[in-house]
Amino acid sequence: MxxxxxxxxxxxxxxxxxxxxxGTFRDRGGLWSRFDPMRLATPEAFAADPDLVLDFYNHRRRDARAAExxxxxxxxxxxxxxxxxxxxxxxxxxxxxxxxxxxxxxxxxxxxxGELMKARCTACGTVSERREDILRADPCPHCGAAALRPDVVWFGEMxxxxxxxxxxxxxxxxxxxxxxxxxxxxxxxxxxxxxxxxxxxxxxxxxxxxxxxxxxxxxxxxxxxxxxxxxxxxxx
Missing domain, CATH: 3.40.50.1220 (TPP-binding domain)
Structure with missing residues (x-):
């Protein structure tokens, strides 16, 4: 064949x-069986509690960096x-x-x-490499606005x-x-x-x-x- x-x-x-x-996402014991994606992986969740969302993705980024x-x-x-x-x-x-x-x-x-090792500025749209934690106060390397988010596709996004x-x-x-x-x-x-x-x-x-x-x-x-x-x- x-x-x-x-x-x-x-x-x-x-x-x-x-x-x-x-970790996988939808298997038994996967991420979405342990964490609520609606609180961590939507634009609305990021708008409501950016620190919580950033912390979740910072942990995922550290895990990914440590993996081989x-x-x-x-x-x-x-x-x-x-x-x-x-x-x-x-x-x-x-x-x-x-x-x-x-x-x-x-x-x-x-x-x-999307990519966990990249950040996107919600002010100017610039995507930049980001292997370290993203904090709410961090400025965009292009426009300087403190508006960075992980460059990953969240629920409800294309x-x-x-x-x-x-x-x-x-x-x-x-x-x-x-x-x-x-x-x-x-x-x-x-x-x-x-x-x-x-x-x-x-x-x-x-x-x-x-x-x-x-x-x-x-x-x-x-x-x-x-x-x-x-x-x-x-x-x-």
């Missing part, structure tokens, strides 16, 4: 970073390099806001839900890079979802778009996702095992 794809679209989710010690890429991150980076050397392309789209793909060696990563993502999906000859819950849209709908275009689809996950029935093939187990093994089957 898979053959030798040249344009691979890979969608990753929290399950890829779980083995690096970063795992075998899944590194395998995807190697696969992208190998495919590029053959004249192909691996488009890596992630729902994760950590930077483990980049630190695992991936040169091109599209973060549809995901990023949607046109670029859909264009890459239209060019793909293989769609792979790794470590995703299959419950967050629009990402959960990409497998349906792929199948409508006749693109083979495969799920790599610890357990079947909410939309597992939409995939042509699947392999279940830890991402550090399933992702490298699947890519090896493709000669990557």
């Amino acid at each position: 898979l053959g030798q794809p040249r344009q691979i679209f890979v969608l990753t989710g929290a399950g890829v970073s779980a083995e690096s010690g970063l 890429p795992n075998a899944a991150h590194r395998a995807l980076a190697r696969a992208a390099d190998t495919l590029a050397a053959r004249g192909g392309h691996l488009f890596l789209c992630t729902q994760n806001v950590d930077d483990l793909h980049e630190r695992g060696g991936s040169a091109e990563v599209v973060h549809m839900h 995901p990023k890079h949607l046109d670029r993502i859909e264009a890459a999906l239209a060019r793909a000859d293989l769609f792979v979802a790794a470590g995703t819950s299959g419950s967050v849209y629009p990402a959960a709908g990409y497998v349906g778009l792929a199948r409508a275009r006749g693109i083979p689809t495969c799920e790599l996950n610890l357990d079947p996702s909410d939309n597992a029935d939409a995939f042509d093939a699947a392999s279940y187990g830890p991402a550090s095992e399933t992702v490298p093994a699947f890519l090896a089957e493709l000669g990557l």
Whole structure:
């Protein structure tokens, strides 16, 4: 079924970073079972209590900095390099806001839900690198306003890079979802778009996702095992 794809679209989710010690969101014991997202991950929550929201994301940023890429991150980076050397392309789209793909060696990563290691000024819109804590009094490096927030997509906000993502999906000859819950849209709908275009689809996950029935093939187990093994089957 898979053959030798040249344009691979890979969608990753929290399950890829779980083995690096970063919590998932919707699984039993995940972040949203322990914290109320409506108090921590919406524009309204930030307006009501910016210190609480900033503190939550400061802790997440520290956890992400302390984490290390795992075998899944590194395998995807190697696969992208190998495919590029053959004249192909691996488009890596992630729902994760950590930077483990980049630190695992991936040169091109599209973060549809934003990036934890960046801050956005709510006054001028400038996005800047930010690996340290964000405090309410911190000035924007561009305009000087004390109006910084994490550059992550909150509930009620539009995901990023949607046109670029859909264009890459239209060019793909293989769609792979790794470590995703299959419950967050629009990402959960990409497998349906792929199948409508006749693109083979495969799920790599610890357990079947909410939309597992939409995939042509699947392999279940830890991402550090399933992702490298699947890519090896493709000669990557």
